[in-house]
Amino acid sequence: MTSSLPPLSAPLDIEFDYTRSLGSTLGRFATGLAQRRVLGARGSDGRVHVPPPEYDPGTGAPLTELVEVGQVGTVVTWAAQPQPLEGQPLRHPFCWAMIRLDGADTPLVHAVDAPRVATGMRVRAHWADTQGNGIRDLAYFVPDDGQGDGQGDGQSGGQGIGQGGGRGDVRTRQAEVVTTVTTPIRLRYRHSASPEESRYLRGLAQGRILGQRCPACDKVYLPPRGACPTDGVPTVDEVELPDRGIVTTFCIVNVPFLGQRITPPYVAAYVLLDGADIAFLHLVLGCPADEVRMGLRVEAAWKPRDQWGTTLENIDHFRPTGEPDAPYETYAGHL
Amino acid sequence: MSEVSVVSYAAAPDVRETAGTTNGVEMLVPIIGEALRAANLTKHDIGFWCSGSSDYLAGRAFSFIAAVDAIGAYPPINESHVEADAAWALYEAWIKIRTGEVDTALVYGFGKSSAGELRRVLSLQLDPYTVAPLWPDPVSLAGLQARLGLDRGLWSERDLAEVAARSRGANPAAPVHERVTAEELLRRPYLADPLRRHDCPPVTDGAAVVVLAQAGRARDLTDHPARITGLAHRVETAHLGARDLTASPSTVDAARAAGVDGVALAELHAPFTHQEIILRRALGIAGDVDVNPSGGALVANPMFAAGLARIGEAARRVAPGQRALAHATSGPLLQQNLVCVLEGE
Amino acid sequence: MTRHLAAVIGVGQTHHRARRTDVSMAGLCREAVDRALADADLTFDDIDAVVLGKAPDLFEGVMMPELMLADALGATGKPLLRVHTAGSVGGSTANVAASLVHAGEHRRVLAVAFEKQSESNAMWALSIAPPFSLPVGAGAGGYFAPHVRSYLRRSGAPGHVGAVVAVKDRRNGALNPYAHLRQADITLESVRASRMLWDPIRYDETCPSSDGACAVVIGDEPAARGRPAAWIHATVMRTEPTTFAGRDQVNPRAGRDAAAALWRAAGIADPLSEVDVAELYVPFSWFEPMWLENLGFAAEGAGWKLTEAGETALGGRLPVNPSGGVLSSNPIGASGMLRFAEAAMQVMGRAGDHQVDGARRALGHAYGGGSQYFSMWVVGAQRP
Structure with missing residues (x-):
């Protein structure tokens, strides 16, 4: 019996600043970028690749010979990006391009700050204000008018500009050796509950605990399932369960960690409601943590009704009922 | 070499967005049943299970674990999973049958591409x-x-x-x-x-199931098995600048290893129009070959199932005595390619 | 259909550390790969195919990293397969590589597994609470601690046995030059005095978080002939759902079934007397006695007695984790393969200071998910 209402869904955001250790070859590349220099690697066949691959794209040999290339290059191919996506180098329409920098033999992928470009067009590096962010130090490329863009504080002929005619319009910077780059990754998803779980969640919003019975094995599942894990068929017949049961087993969480939403220490317990055939994890409060035990009889402590939503969080925690503990034999098969 | 045949295939409806979960259970339950019934098998008859899916598509670590609920995986099953299009799961299952350890395998792939921002995820x-x-x-x-x-x-x-x-x-x-x-x-x-x-391909949610059997058993399971006469895959460098992006040497090599001569139809996993042209050339597909009678990935591209679906679609269509080619791709710009050659029995 | 013989002919691993900031992901893998190739006296040219295993992509923030690692793994132009079976993946990866040889498809296959945990934070990645769920989860320790409590209740094991395992494995780790934690001076008292993290699991009974990689080269019979080899006698994989009504989470049937199939395939009737050394996936100390029972080395409820009696220490009846195990090094995706590789090193006689004298037959074991994915192999000094 599945509700005719559509399944519930809600945003799920994943966000982390990854720390990328670079190793020698990529570390030198990133350090070069922080100094406003572009380094390529000489491959096994003598070609110069930018960015420098750590291992040769043909032979897999480690590539350690880095050479400086120019900061001006030629567009090999391009594609318009009329609607930039989050995280891309520019927020207004731009073009992606593969750019063969002067002195390099193979092109790199980067952005060009122009709504249209042309194959064969000359483009020049535009540096970010910040440094130490690896490839993002190279903010994007701009069409090269041969004049420079003033990024070198008006000075031309910066030191250390290598072969290939970098036009000398950017002054190198002093920079620390870059060994690690931070890469933020933020992704947005829409997480959906199954039709069966949605019915259960809507029940919780009304203060009811709705399990479902598997038509094949007759076990009562809470939450109900899109597929009974042992029979592979959806659970069907609704079974309303009481908000009391027992603790089968538990642990006491003492460890803090990133993203934690409950302050330790807390008791995370498997609660088996009377009439259910499977336990679920919840919190047990209302007595000292060291008094929580296997077989303890507990009941739900609901949040105030005006705080209810379609979530098991409507039950703030479970608390001891004071009834005698359940005998071990009655729950040994649920461990 | 012991031979293996495709004995059944089922696919969930390809849709722009399913209301289902990212673990694919709602899409998989009906089609696992359908594929088993078509081969007169039950889950207990399957010697090996292998699936393909992606945690990043679902936005969760270990997202594939809940998918085994769709099987009803108890008693425990002999199972594996690839973090790739399920065509590579089929490859693993094909190998497993050829070790002689099992004589049947069920392969499935699923993906709810609509759950996240697919274009950013794939970056x-x-x-x-x-x-x-x-x-x-x-x-x-x-x-x-x-x-x-x-x-x-x-x-x-x-x-x-x-x-x-x-x-x-x-x-x-x-x-x-x-x-x-x-x-x-x-x-x-x-x-x-x-x-x-x-x-460009449409964003598509979908799932697919293929059942394989050792060739000697295949005839008992279906009237029209499709024998796998060649199956090979290759990968190219990830360094985009070092690749000739207008060709597909990994497809050329895989095709050579699989032996693609004389095919009458081809199901190509080409998410972009120009990639079909690259693949046709790499595979040496002549003008009289029926290419993508299913419409291919340009009309339905369920991530992590689309490659497996090419094999299933080719197996479904290949006539007795005819040869068909199925291709799957993975990674940016055709970085990794798989070629499967089938012969109708 | 004949199953072709297969053997491990080369093993390599990294120095495992909390943060291998000296290398990239590619460099980390390559360190293990280069050692495995050198051990096998081979080059990339000799390798027909590569299989890569690792745990969730969210750990490193790279989707299907095998793609970007193709050159570093020597896989460019070759078949490259990516396996992901949760924490058991390192073992599964070795098994899949073995199957490529068993099937007669390839002659020499390189299997690689890695995790670079320092790129992010595994507790974070494993504790992301999706909408509608209760944020009770607290990483792997929080997940497994209630089941350890169940084991204690069920077996009546004395409370100090967990510490016995921790002391043994960390001291073993001190004999292993590659181990992350090398604690020769650890004692029962210090373990029992360490902080309670997820009661009943203490800090010193918990695996570290490591960066590391492992690689093995698996060859066919001609490739293995006339050189040190660990012959693969049997492989097995089994899976069951994470939760279901009546599931035994302490002694899961998937593990029992896997072990029974493994012993049968390897021709082993009495594992305790016929297996010389076992590398078991023990991320929390109590899993040693739990797995001893699950694998059939001891009767149900009696695994802790083997541990308590010292039978699983070096010199005991069945040394378990002479390498120091997962308690000493835990690059998650590689941890399973390290078990498989260490088993191979033992029967090849190449385990150095943690060599078990006369080891002829060894078990490599890995598990993952909610104790629901199992992969195992038996390797031997002699051809099967």
């Missing part, structure tokens, strides 16, 4: 040090690849539109279906120059 397949931090998306990268061929005269925008027109007219059941000419398509605006909407 994370790129080099994490020098490319991914810029978040180039697959449509933009495909545009770079397409223009390389346009500039070199390897294909024209009209060639691309003809691929699209044929694909869009192929399959009334696909989420993208229209009777349209190349001329009409060329009058439509660019999505991202040089690509138009019809050059």
Whole structure:
């Protein structure tokens, strides 16, 4: 019996600043970028690749010979990006391009700050204000008018500009050796509950605990399932369960960690409601943590009704009922 | 070499967005049942299970674990999983049968592409040090690849539109279906120059199941098994600048290893129109070969199932005595390619 | 259909550390790969195919990293397969590589597994609470601690046995030059005095978080002839759902079934007397006695007695984790393969200071998910 209402869904955001250790070859590349220099690697066949691959794209040999290339290059191919996506180098329409920098033999992928470009067009590096962010130090490329863009504080002929005619319009910077780059990754998803779980969640919003019975094995599942894990068929017949049961087993969480939403220490317990055939994890409060035990009889402590939503969080925690503990034999098969 | 046949295939309806969960259970339960019934098998008869899916598509670590609920995996099953299109799961299952340890295998792939921002998610397949931090998306990268061929005269925008027109007219059941000419398509605006909407795959949720059996058993399970006469895959460097993006050497090598001569139909996993042209050339597909009668990935591209679906679609269509080719791809710009050759029995 | 013989002919691993900031992901893998190739006296040219295993992509923030690692793994132009079976993946990866040889498809296959945990934070990645769920989860320790409590209740094991395992494995780790934690001076008292993290699991009974990689080269019979080899006698994989009504989470049936199939395939009737050394996936100390029972080395409820009696220490009846195990090094995706590789090193006689004298037959074991994915192999000094 599945509700005719559509399944519930809600945003799920994943966000982390990854720390990328670079190793020698990529570390030198990133350090070069922080100094406003572009380094390529000489491959096994003598070609110069930018960015420098750590291992040769043909032979897999480690590539350690880095050479400086120019900061001006030629567009090999391009594609318009009329609607930039989050995280891309520019927020207004731009073009992606593969750019063969002067002195390099193979092109790199980067952005060009122009709504249209042309194959064969000359483009020049535009540096970010910040440094130490690896490839993002190279903010994007701009069409090269041969004049420079003033990024070198008006000075031309910066030191250390290598072969290939970098036009000398950017002054190198002093920079620390870059060994690690931070890469933020933020992704947005829409997480959906199954039709069966949605019915259960809507029940919780009304203060009811709705399990479902598997038509094949007759076990009562809470939450109900899109597929009974042992029979592979959806659970069907609704079974309303009481908000009391027992603790089968538990642990006491003492460890803090990133993203934690409950302050330790807390008791995370498997609660088996009377009439259910499977336990679920919840919190047990209302007595000292060291008094929580296997077989303890507990009941739900609901949040105030005006705080209810379609979530098991409507039950703030479970608390001891004071009834005698359940005998071990009655729950040994649920461990 | 012991031989293996495809004995049944089932696929969930390809849709722009399913209301289901990211673990695929709602899509998988019916089609696992359908594929088993078609081969007169039950779950207890299956010697090996293998699936393909992606944690990043679901936005959760270990997202594939809940999918085994769709099997009802108890008593415990002999099972494995690849973090790739399920065509590679089929490869693992094909190997497993050839070890002689099992004589049947069920392969499934699933993906709810609509759950996240697919174009951003797929950026994370790129080099994490020098490319991914810029978040180039697959449509933009495909545009770079397409223009390389346009500039070199390897294909024209009209060639691309003809691929699209044929694909869009192929399959009334696909989420993208229209009777349209190349001329009409060329009058439509660019999505991202040089690509138009019809050059790109639709975001699709879907799942597919293929049942394999050792060839000696296949005849007992279906009247029309499709014998796998060759199966091979190869990968190329991830360094985009070092690749010739207008060709597909990994497909050429896989095709040589699989032996693709004399095929009458081909199901190609080409998410972009120009990629079909690259693949046809790499595979040496002649003009009389029926290409993508299913419509292919241009009309339905369920991530992590689309490659497996190509094998299933080819197996479903290949006539007795006929040879068919199925191809699957993985990674940015055809980085990794698999070729499967089937013979109708 | 004949199953072709297969053997491990080369093993390599990294120095495992909390943060291998000296290398990239590619460099980390390559360190293990280069050692495995050198051990096998081979080059990339000799390798027909590569199989890569690792745990969730969210750990490193790279989707299908095998793609970007193709050159570093020597896989460019070759078949490259990516396996992901949760924490058991390192073992599964070795098994899949073995199957490529068993099937007669390839002659020499390189299997690689890695995790670079320092790129992010595994507790974070494993504790992301999706909408509608209760944020009670607290990483792997929080997940497994209640089941350890169940084991204690069920077996009546004395409370100090967990510490016995921790002391043994960390001291073993001190004999292993590659181990992350090398604690020769650890004692029962210090373990029992360490902080309670997820009661009943203490800090010193918990695996570290490591960066590391492992690689093995698996060859066919001609490739293995005339050189040190660990012959693969049997492989097995089994899976069951994470939760279901009546599931035994302490002694899961998937593990029992896997072990029974493994012993049968390897021709082993009495594992305790016929297996010389076992590398078991023990991320929390109590899993040693739990797995001893699950694998059939001891009767149900009696695994802790083997541990308590010292039978699983070096010199005991069945040395378990002479390498120091997961308690000493835990690059998650590689941890399973390290078990498989260490088993191979033992029967090849190449385990150095943690060599078990006369080891002829060894078990490599890995598990993952909620104790629901199992992969195992038996390797031997002699051809099967």
